Amino acid sequence: MRVFSFLEHTMTTLFEPPILKTDPQVRRFEDVRQLLPDVEQPTPIVRLGRLAAARELYLKLEWLNPFGSIKDRTAAYMLSELLPEMEGRRLIEASSGNTALALAALANLEDIPVTVTIPDGAPIEKRVLLRMLGAEVLETPDDLCPVDLPADGAIALARAIAGSRGGEAYAWTDQYSNRANVRAHYETTGPEVWRQTQGQVRAFVAGFGTCGTISGVGRFLKEQDPSIRIVAVEPNPGHRLPGLKSFAEAKQPEILDQSVIDQVVRIDDETAYSTTLSLFRQEGLMVGPSTGAIVAASLALDDPGLTVAISPDSGFKYASYFAQFLDDQQQRKDEDARHPHP
Amino acid sequence: MTNNNERTKMPDTLTHDESLDTSGFLCPLPVYQAGQVLIRLAPGQVLRLVTTDRGSLQDIPALARQRGDELLAVEDHGATQLFWIRKNA
Ligand SMILES: Cc1ncc(COP(=O)(O)O)c(C=O)c1O
Numbered sequence: 001m002r003v004f005s006f007l008e009h010t011m012t013t014l015f016e017p018p019i020l021k022t023d024p025q026v027r028r029f030e031d032v033r034q035l036l037p038d039v040e041q042p043t044p045i046v047r048l049g050r051l052a053a054a055r056e057l058y059l060k061l062e063w064l065n066p067f068g069s070i071k072d073r074t075a076a077y078m079l080s081e082l083l084p085e086m087e088g089r090r091l092i093e094a095s096s097g098n099t100a101l102a103l104a105a106l107a108n109l110e111d112i113p114v115t116v117t118i119p120d121g122a123p124i125e126k127r128v129l130l131r132m133l134g135a136e137v138l139e140t141p142d143d144l145c146p147v148d149l150p151a152d153g154a155i156a157l158a159r160a161i162a163g164s165r166g167g168e169a170y171a172w173t174d175q176y177s178n179r180a181n182v183r184a185h186y187e188t189t190g191p192e193v194w195r196q197t198q199g200q201v202r203a204f205v206a207g208f209g210t211c212g213t214i215s216g217v218g219r220f221l222k223e224q225d226p227s228i229r230i231v232a233v234e235p236n237p238g239h240r241l242p243g244l245k246s247f248a249e250a251k252q253p254e255i256l257d258q259s260v261i262d263q264v265v266r267i268d269d270e271t272a273y274s275t276t277l278s279l280f281r282q283e284g285l286m287v288g289p290s291t292g293a294i295v296a297a298s299l300a301l302d303d304p305g306l307t308v309a310i311s312p313d314s315g316f317k318y319a320s321y322f323a324q325f326l327d328d329q330q331q332r333k334d335e336d337a338r339h340p341h342p
Numbered sequence: 343m344t345n346n347n348e349r350t351k352m353p354d355t356l357t358h359d360e361s362l363d364t365s366g367f368l369c370p371l372p373v374y375q376a377g378q379v380l381i382r383l384a385p386g387q388v389l390r391l392v393t394t395d396r397g398s399l400q401d402i403p404a405l406a407r408q409r410g411d412e413l414l415a416v417e418d419h420g421a422t423q424l425f426w427i428r429k430n431a
Binding site: 143144145153159160161165166 | 365370374
């Protein structure tokens with residue numbers, strides 16, 4: 001009988017255990033969240049053998065996180081802490097894109113809606129990806145609140161929405177003040193770097209953004225060996241390096257732990273962008289522009305020995321920025337050819 | 343100029359095409375929402391805006407300046423502020 005055989009089939013599929021189970025050894029998983037890294041399953045580190053042949057400089061490839069950037073770690077930690085209070089509420093976060101992408105993807109898995117405030121200059125790729133994930137995207141000029149300096153319109157708007165009448169409907173993850181952001185790196189990124197270098201790491205280099213990475217990894221490594229050099233990278237005011245912050249124009253995040261930082265290296269956009277292209281062309285590493293800044297800063301150091309630099313994300317989300325950079329570069333070349341310098 | 347004459351009108355005689363009440367909203371939410379409405383309005387139309395965050399007394403004139411809109415009138419009642427903004431032509 002047809003109906004019976006259908007029922008029988010349903011019963012057997014319900015009660016039979018699945019044939020395949022999660023097995024990280026062969027990289028088979030039942031849920032995308034199992035791809036989030038930890039010390040047993042770290043993101044890789046790869047030596048820059050051409051660009052920095054004379055050094056032992058390794059890049060930690062954070063675009064290999066499941067949602068494409070180092071912010072997957074932060075988003076997973078912040079969301080799991082907030083989950084018990086999310087019933088009937090929306091998540092809200094200010095982000096240059098990467099935190100928001102990870103939060104939106106993870107929140108979708110829990111049926112939690114997400115609102116993102118994002119600087120209106122953020123690359124189109126990130127703004128579209130957020131919409132593809134179904135997030136509400138509020139594009140915000142940095143000078144939205146002209147009286148409230150230093151200007152950071154996206155953060156100010158997220159704070160205002162969460163703090164205004166009706167704000168109870170929003171849970172603001174507030175990555176710039178959220179200790180879970182630092183804890184994510186203290187418990188995962190830091191121990192990964194230590195283990196991957198067999199405790200031989202002499203220097204660690206990362207950018208100033210929310211400062212979760214530098215504060216969390218910095219603290220973990222200093223606890224293992226206080227002589228490990230922790231180097232932060234800061235862009236110039238008016239930069240086009242999403243994810244990074246210049247504290248000449250943005251407020252220092254509450255979670256920044258200055259006590260673990262030995263040195264700050266400033267890198268201009270031109271150097272960051274051309275180093276990014278060198279990583280593409282010489283190393284086959286298709287990284288984003290903040291990686292270019294971090295690698296340029298690593299190369300500017302007196303060789304500290306075995307160094308791990310962070311690559312926060314890949315270059316794919318910045319194709320539109322690089323289209324402009326490459327066009328400008330070509331135009332300068334053409335002009336130089338027409339008017340050669342003596 | 344007709345614009346200058348209108349600026350001196352008493353606010354209660356000013357007409358508006360759209361009204362936005364942002365009572366209870368903190369800065370810069372009123373600026374953001376006013377900006378969204380002004381984008382939608384036709385040139386020459388007037389927005390009447392109610393705010394309760396005193397930061398608006400600086401933020402809203404700055405918004406109008408930035409966008410090139412005309413701030414026709416401002417009333418400050420302490421707990422609430424009223425603005426009439428004409429979208430740039
Ligand atoms: C592309 C990119 N680079 C660098 C950073 C900086 O990392 P952190 O926020 O941990 O300081 C971020 C994070 O916002 C980022 O998205």
